[in-house]
Amino acid sequence: MVIGALVGTALEWYDFFIYGTAAALVFGQLFFPEAESAVGTLLAFATFGVAFVVRPLGGFIFGPRPERGEPGAARDGPSA
Numbered sequence: 001m002v003i004g005a006l007v008g009t010a011l012e013w014y015d016f017f018i019y020g021t022a023a024a025l026v027f028g029q030l031f032f033p034e035a036e037s038a039v040g041t042l043l044a045f046a047t048f049g050v051a052f053v054v055r056p057l058g059g060f061i062f063g064p065r066p067e068r069g070e071p072g073a074a075r076d077g078p079s080a
Contacts, residue, residue, distance in 0.1 A: 023048045
């Protein structure tokens with residue numbers, strides 16, 4: 001269970017690293033072409049910031065809920 005959490009956390013941080021790099025280099029021009037270069041980059045970083053803040057909030061809201069079909073699956077851990 002600890003290894004799974006470690007791998008999941010590492011992948012999540014890698015995902016944020018890749019997105020942050022892409023936001024700095026590409027997303028401003030790709031998604032906000034009508035804006036100035038600096039404004040487009042700031043808008044891309046704003047979406048990155050929203051994702052960074054909202055993701056843990058989703059964990060607090062939806063984390064305690066059990067999976068559908070098995071009332072205690074999320075709380076009891078793996079069954080195998």
